[in-house]
Structures are given as C-alpha cells and as structure tokens.
Amino acid sequence: MKTYHQSVLVNEVLEALNIQKDGTYLDVTFGGGGHSKELLDSNQTISVIGFDWDQHAIEHAESLQEQYGDRLALIWGSFAHLYRLAKKHKIKLVDGILADFGTSQFQIHERDGFSVYNDTALDMRMSSSHFKTTAADIINYATEKELCEIFWEYGEERNAKKIVQRICQERQKKKITTTKQLASIIEKLVGRSGKIHPATRVFQALRIFVNKELDNITAFLPAAFDLLKPGGRLVCISFHSLEDRLVKTFYREKIESGKAIMVEKKALQPTEEERAENPASRSAKLRVIEKK
Secondary structure (H helix, E strand, O other), X not given: OOOOXXXXXXXXXXXXXXXXXXXXXXXXXXXXXXXXXXXXXXXXXXXXXXXXXXXHHHHOXXXXXXXXXXHEEEEEOOHHHHHHHHHHXXXXXXXXXXXXXXXXXXXXXXXXXXXXXXXXXXXXXXXXXXXOOOHHHHHHHOOHHHHHHHHHHHHOOOOHHHHHHHHHHHHHHOOOOEHHHHHHHHHHHHOOOOOOOOOHHHHHHHHHHHOOHHHHHHHHHHHHHHHEEEEEEEEEEEOOHHHHHHHHHHHHHXXXXXXXXXXXXXXXXXXXXXXXXXXXHOOOEEEEEEEO
C-alpha cells in the first residue's frame, strides 16, 4: 500500500484513548494502519485489533503484522457490524475504541470514483462485497426528486436542484459513467472559484449514500459503547457536520443518562501546523467520552 495517507490528530488520539498497560484497543477503521501503528508504538504492552471493510486494506497490512506479531490482529468487516464481528471473533470488553470516519487517501487515489480530480469509473463503493449499487447507478437511474434529496441531505449542496436538472438532461443523451463526466457537467454549470472543486459536495453526497455511511455510524455507536470496559473510552473522528452531529447526539445521550462522562467539552481539531502539513485534516473533529 502506498504511504501517502497521513493519519489525522495522532497525538490527540493517543491522549484521548488514555492508553492503559496491557490494554486492548480497537481501530475499527484500520485503512492504511497509521493510527494502529502509532498506538502500538506508544506502549509496548498493548494490543490492537483492526477492522476494515475494504479487503485491500487488510491484504496490504502484511508488513505491519510481521512487525507487531500477535499484538496486532486484523479482521475484515464493517464497523456497522461490530457487535456481530466481536461475537464471532470472541472479542471481550476492551479499553478503548477508535473510529476515523474519513475516507483514506489510499481509497481516494486508488479506488474508482472517489476523487473529483481522477478520471475513473463512477463507482464509489468502499467495499464491492458489501454494496452492489454504484454511484453511476444512482446518477443514471434515480429520479430527479431522489437525486435532489441525496445531494441536499448528504452534501448540503445549495445548487442541488439546478445540478440535478442538468444531470437528467445529460444522461438522456449519454450515460454518465465516469468521474470526469460528472465533474465536468457540474463545473460547466456552476463555474469554479477558489480551491474547492464545485462537484465536491455532490461527490460527498454520493459516497455517503452509496456506502450508507450515516446508517453505519448509527449502528456502530451503541455497539462500540457496549464493548467498552468501565473507564474505557470511545474516540470518534468526523469530517463533516452530518457525522459529527450523530456522534455529538449519541455522546450527549450517554452523558445525560449517567452512563458516561465527558472527557473534552469541545471537539478537538487539528493545529494550524497539521492543517498546513496535511490539508485533508482541515475539517476533522475529534470527540471522546469515557464509560462509567
């Protein structure tokens, strides 16, 4: 696996998890293994169990498994199925759980459909084994109303109606099957100003919808909390308001019910230095709670 992916908020993650001697930690979004590696290097007595629904991520982690031996175990599967996976692999209560909901730079650069700048098939599935419907299927066959709802709800795209009307016009002439086709349609319609591509929010909306990302987070949070030991911490990193809202609401419910305590009152965000070094981190927000 190429090493251009930079894990975000590494120091903040280590502090938030409050690493305990001989502890067991779950990294449910293993990706390129950056956070897991930092965890294992931070304390020689702990073990990490990594999960990822992208089988390529698991397959490309051989060198890390060789380096850390039985301190690192990897499991192929979605964090949305954490309860079932933990039961299947006989995972008992753990000391901390980390979830980084961002798309890894490996996926953006290497998998079809994720980058608005790379001309690839309009796929966007993080795992072809878990999902059959591609972004191209949505773009070409969803109704005008459905597309408007997707772009607005998951991308908060203010030009949703105008963009959808143009997409519907273009798909009647020719199927939209590549990222370049879709990005060009939107750029020609909306125009471009600033560094952010005008198709970015549409691509985000499609990715979230295709991979059921918000549903997965909703399923993951209660299962993760149940897997924690008393004193164990749940750390979640979000990259847009929809994810962060789910995390914040869940944490508040656990705190108000007396089942958890707040570790940090406000979300932790990257320093100016990290933003400059790794622009992909700019929207990251870390929230952490501790189970009573």
